[in-house]
Amino acid sequence: MKIVHLADSHLGFSSYSRLDQHGQNRIEEMIYSGFDQAIEKIIQLRPDAVVHAGDVFHHVRPKIKPLVIFQRGLFRLAEMGIPVIIISGNHDAPKSYSITGPFRLFEGLRGVHIAQRYKYERFEVGDYNFHCIPFCLEPRDYLTEFERIERSSRDVLVMHGLVESLRSRKMRSVGEHELKDSLLKSDFDYIALGHFHGQTPICANAWYSGSVEYFNFGEAADRKGMLLVDLEKGTVESVQVRPKYMIDCPAVDCSGLSSEEISECLMELCHDYEIRDKMIRINLTNVNRAAYRSIDQGKINRLGAAALYFKIKLQFNDEAERSERPVDRHKLHEEFSNFLRGEASQKRIPKAILDEVVAYGSELMKKAVQSRNIEAFDASQ
Numbered sequence: 001m002k003i004v005h006l007a008d009s010h011l012g013f014s015s016y017s018r019l020d021q022h023g024q025n026r027i028e029e030m031i032y033s034g035f036d037q038a039i040e041k042i043i044q045l046r047p048d049a050v051v052h053a054g055d056v057f058h059h060v061r062p063k064i065k066p067l068v069i070f071q072r073g074l075f076r077l078a079e080m081g082i083p084v085i086i087i088s089g090n091h092d093a094p095k096s097y098s099i100t101g102p103f104r105l106f107e108g109l110r111g112v113h114i115a116q117r118y119k120y121e122r123f124e125v126g127d128y129n130f131h132c133i134p135f136c137l138e139p140r141d142y143l144t145e146f147e148r149i150e151r152s153s154r155d156v157l158v159m160h161g162l163v164e165s166l167r168s169r170k171m172r173s174v175g176e177h178e179l180k181d182s183l184l185k186s187d188f189d190y191i192a193l194g195h196f197h198g199q200t201p202i203c204a205n206a207w208y209s210g211s212v213e214y215f216n217f218g219e220a221a222d223r224k225g226m227l228l229v230d231l232e233k234g235t236v237e238s239v240q241v242r243p244k245y246m247i248d249c250p251a252v253d254c255s256g257l258s259s260e261e262i263s264e265c266l267m268e269l270c271h272d273y274e275i276r277d278k279m280i281r282i283n284l285t286n287v288n289r290a291a292y293r294s295i296d297q298g299k300i301n302r303l304g305a306a307a308l309y310f311k312i313k314l315q316f317n318d319e320a321e322r323s324e325r326p327v328d329r330h331k332l333h334e335e336f337s338n339f340l341r342g343e344a345s346q347k348r349i350p351k352a353i354l355d356e357v358v359a360y361g362s363e364l365m366k367k368a369v370q371s372r373n374i375e376a377f378d379a380s381q
Helices: 026-045 064-079 102-106 141-147 164-169 257-271 289-293 297-303 318-324 329-345 350-369
Strands: 001-006 049-052 083-088 112-115 119-124 127-133 155-160 191-193 201-202 206-208 225-232 235-239 246-248 279-287 307-318
Touching: 001 026, 026 064, 026 225, 049 127, 083 127, 083 155, 102 112, 112 119, 119 257, 127 141, 155 350, 164 201, 225 279, 235 297, 246 257, 257 289, 279 289, 289 307, 289 329, 329 350
Parallel strands: 001 049, 049 083, 083 112, 127 155, 155 191, 191 206, 246 279, 279 307
Antiparallel strands: 001 225, 119 127, 201 206, 225 235
């Protein structure tokens, strides 16, 4: 029997305030598109079953669109006769018995098996028993529910949470529970885990499938996609849904670089990474504040317009610039001009008076430098 294992779709997630031409959040729409592509990829693979290990939705009360997207995916799988096993995760499970979860809408659909009420459920699909432990209200409940499992000769365990061995990678999300490593028994044919967004083996028979999407730059180095698992052979194969589209550039040391050199560096990085329809963060360190402010900000904005999301992360080092780079008095007026133009680009100085202020101030500084006796300098002249 072959299954596809996926998790953490987070339908309804939106971020970064970037909108498309229809006024819709670009990241949210990207996630819907990725889910549709995952469904089509599953259909191409023709597995005997699909296991979704939690966090189908990003919110316990999702909007209409993520519900429709998910329902459309279920219908596509049902048309192909592919059964689906789902558990609720910490994001899409109510945190109280009095609240109804989103999966109630999909109960009773042909070929769809859902574990969602904070308790263990077993589903027979093909020749295998799928032992499902969804999100529980209390961390201690996972062990209690685990003890209810009655093994057969062919068993798959499905859980959602962070295993002890990954506790240093906590995501700090609501309801994030830790799963004891003692639950990862070797006599299960396979253990399908959800919650951690990187595609990661925990032991020979236990895997996090990871998420199909990127949700923050902390995940930029993660492998993304789904897993194709052959339960008979005990093999696990990574399945990529679409090419990598998040890039967190290695830090670039800008010590001593002028505004023109920083601008050229940005252009080269964007060209090298081909940023169209990608999420990209460029990290610049030891940046001179005045030099960066004098860069044409409109040019930078145009640079990132083609990207799905574009961010420049800056680490300024004004003290180093002051202590390590001597000031050339003969170019003081140029420094003054660059500084004011940088301020104007940030709308701190009205552009209507910019040229007049630059001209007047630069002339004063030229006279000051030319004067041998600063004390005798008369600014009124």
